[in-house]
Amino acid sequence: MSDALRDVSRETADQLKIYAELLRKWNPRINLVSRTTLDDLKRRHFEDSLQLVKLAPASGHWVDLGSGGGFPGLVIAIAAPEYQITLVESDQRKCLFLREVARTLSLNVDVLNERIEAAQPLQADILSARALASLPDLLAFAERHAYSKATLLFPKGRTADQELTVARESWTFDVDRIPSQTDPASSILKITGARRVGHQPET
Numbered sequence: 332m333s334d335a336l337r338d339v340s341r342e343t344a345d346q347l348k349i350y351a352e353l354l355r356k357w358n359p360r361i362n363l364v365s366r367t368t369l370d371d372l373k374r375r376h377f378e379d380s381l382q383l384v385k386l387a388p389a390s391g392h393w394v395d396l397g398s399g400g401g402f403p404g405l406v407i408a409i410a411a412p413e414y415q416i417t418l419v420e421s422d423q424r425k426c427l428f429l430r431e432v433a434r435t436l437s438l439n440v441d442v443l444n445e446r447i448e449a450a451q452p453l454q455a456d457i458l459s460a461r462a463l464a465s466l467p468d469l470l471a472f473a474e475r476h477a478y479s480k481a482t483l484l485f486p487k488g489r490t491a492d493q494e495l496t497v498a499r500e501s502w503t504f505d506v507d508r509i510p511s512q513t514d515p516a517s518s519i520l521k522i523t524g525a526r527r528v529g530h531q532p533e534t
């Protein structure tokens with residue numbers, strides 16, 4: 332078990348257990364996570380999501396795009412209630428599930444059933460997205476929904492280098508690449524100062 336899950340409070344561990352039960356109950360109907368990862372929820376989804384918390388500023392509005400079954404955004408809402416959290420998900424049935432978990436666990440999260448491109452700008456201090464889109468597309472989403480000084484957290488697999496190369500053709504940004512604690516082939520891109528090439532930074 333990685334530090335991320337070992338360090339959580341008793342209350343968080345209990346809430347994650349209830350979340351896992353709801354996922355198993357709903358998954359056959361909605362396909363929230365692939366069946367192959369259902370037996371390894373802790374590592375593939377909970378720890379993988381939790382590791383983002385220590386890479387983020389200590390508070391602020393955290394927007395998770397394309398949350399699906401709630402990764403990473405709902406896990407963060409459970410483990411780190413100090414954030415104001417918004418989950419954006421276009422699939423109505425997945426939103427029903429996200430709201431059901433939030434209601435059951437009394438979580439303070441907004442679930443937005445909209446397409447990212449159509450939603451009103453969300454003014455995120457922290458923006459995350461896992462398994463949603465390539466880095467250039469994610470940066471365009473962040474341009475709409477995050478403050479220019481926001482921290483962007485994008486878990487990425489083997490294509491990270493290639494996506495960084497393509498993204499640098501149109502964007503400038505600072506990036507830290509943090510090895511994933513759950514998958515040796517993956518890393519988390521922590522991006523700050525993102526702006527389109529040729530755009531002046533805001534003062």
Ligand SMILES: C[S@@+](CC[C@H](N)C(=O)[O-])C[C@H]1O[C@@H](n2cnc3c(N)ncnc32)[C@H](O)[C@@H]1O
Nearest residue numbers: 397398399402420421422445446447461462463
């Ligand atoms: C591959 S899943 C990943 C889900 C979750 N982030 C995870 O890592 O398990 C991508 C999710 O993004 C949602 N999605 C894709 N494009 C979207 C868009 N333009 N606006 C809102 N949600 C979108 C899909 O409905 C799906 O639930």
